[in-house]
Amino acid sequence: MNEKPFNPGEQPPRGRFITFEGIDGAGKSSQIAATVELLRARGIEVDQTREPGGTPLGERLRELLLHEPMHLETEAMLMFAARREHLAARIEPALAAGRWVVCDRFSDASFAYQVGGRGLARDKFDALEAWVHPRLQPDLTLLFDLPPETAAARVASTGVDPDRFEREQRDFFERVREAYLERARQAPQRIRVVDADRAPELIRADIERIVRESLPT
Ligand code: TMP
Numbered sequence: 001m002n003e004k005p006f007n008p009g010e011q012p013p014r015g016r017f018i019t020f021e022g023i024d025g026a027g028k029s030s031q032i033a034a035t036v037e038l039l040r041a042r043g044i045e046v047d048q049t050r051e052p053g054g055t056p057l058g059e060r061l062r063e064l065l066l067h068e069p070m071h072l073e074t075e076a077m078l079m080f081a082a083r084r085e086h087l088a089a090r091i092e093p094a095l096a097a098g099r100w101v102v103c104d105r106f107s108d109a110s111f112a113y114q115v116g117g118r119g120l121a122r123d124k125f126d127a128l129e130a131w132v133h134p135r136l137q138p139d140l141t142l143l144f145d146l147p148p149e150t151a152a153a154r155v156a157s158t159g160v161d162p163d164r165f166e167r168e169q170r171d172f173f174e175r176v177r178e179a180y181l182e183r184a185r186q187a188p189q190r191i192r193v194v195d196a197d198r199a200p201e202l203i204r205a206d207i208e209r210i211v212r213e214s215l216p217t
Contacts, residue, residue, distance in 0.1 A: 012098030015045075016215050017091065017136070019106040021180060022144030023173045024166050025151030026196045027203070028104060031144075034204050035211065036102050042217055047094040050104035051082065055089045058082040066163040072118040079110050080128040087133060107133070108141060108183050108191065113165065116179020117172050140214045142207060143184055144196035148173035 018035070020028045032048065039046050052062040061082040065075060083106070094101050107129050114120040148170050155166050184191040192210050194203060 015095040015098050015100045016139045017095060017101050017103070018211070018215070019103045019108065019138040019141045020144065021105060021108045021112070021141055021191075022146070022196060023112075023148060023151050023176050023180070025154040026144035026146055027154065027200070028144055030200065031142075031203055031207055032102060032104055035207055038208060038211070039100060039102070044217065045099040047090070047099050047101050048103075049086070049090060049101065051086060051106055051109065052079055053082065054086040054091075054103070055082075057085050066165065069164070072114065072120055073124065075118065076110060076114040076120050076124065076128060079114065080107075080132045083107065083110075084132050087136070092136075103138075106138060106141075108143070108180065111183050112176045112179040116182075117168070117176040137187075137190060139190070140211065141187075141191040142210065143180055143191050143193045144203075145177065145181065145193050146195070146197040148177060150197055 020032050020035075022028055036046050036048050051058070052065050053059045061078050064070075065078055065082075070078075091101050091103070110128070111125055115122055115125045151173065152170065155162060181193070184193050192214070194206055194210075196203060
């Protein structure tokens with residue numbers, strides 16, 4: 001057997017982990033696509049993914065989470081179960097191989113929706129987060145902030161049947177928004193609040209600047 005000797009110098013630098021957050025209808029999707037394009041144009045290898053989902057099992061859990069009524073703690077645990085799988089099967093290997101991961105939502109969404117929106121006990125969220133990713137946090141999180149009524153109008157204008165979350169009332173989304181902003185105040189370096197109630201080109205320019213400043217290559 002002629003195995004190559006272990007050479008730590010050959011390991012690629014770890015990739016960066018960028019997440020996008022915001023209430024339903026915040027307009028993340030097109031901006032995520034633009035950001036991935038921007039990074040690829042800079043020669044960066046990017047893995048684009050989403051939560052809940054991102055793996056075959058995660059996508060099956062997503063179907064249940066979006067459509068099947070359930071207890072709020074079941075919902076929180078399934079979100080983190082899907083996340084555990086996603087981290088092990090996709091996110092961690094990509095980062096270790098030097099690829100960047102751009103993910104539509106991560107644990108900040110569990111804080112905002114399950115703790116803020118549903119009223120899950122904070123210590124239960126903390127326990128799940130400490131269990132599933134004790135050391136990892138995104139390198140950068142872009143939080144799309146806008147009034148719930150504007151977001152609701154955008155969701156309605158798609159004409160697509162709303163899922164279990166999108167059917168929630170405005171006060172639910174007020175709480176989700178407030179929880180997101182609270183989380184941003186706790187981690188202002190990592191979570192950058194983007195005013196999403198503006199023209200897409202302005203939002204895009206903001207994101208481009210934030211990504212360049214926060215994660216220079
Ligand atoms: P999406 O519509 O942005 O793909 O997200 C699916 C829904 O799941 C969205 O309404 C937010 C919700 N969600 C949570 O409640 N908790 C979580 O941890 C995640 C990742 C998403």
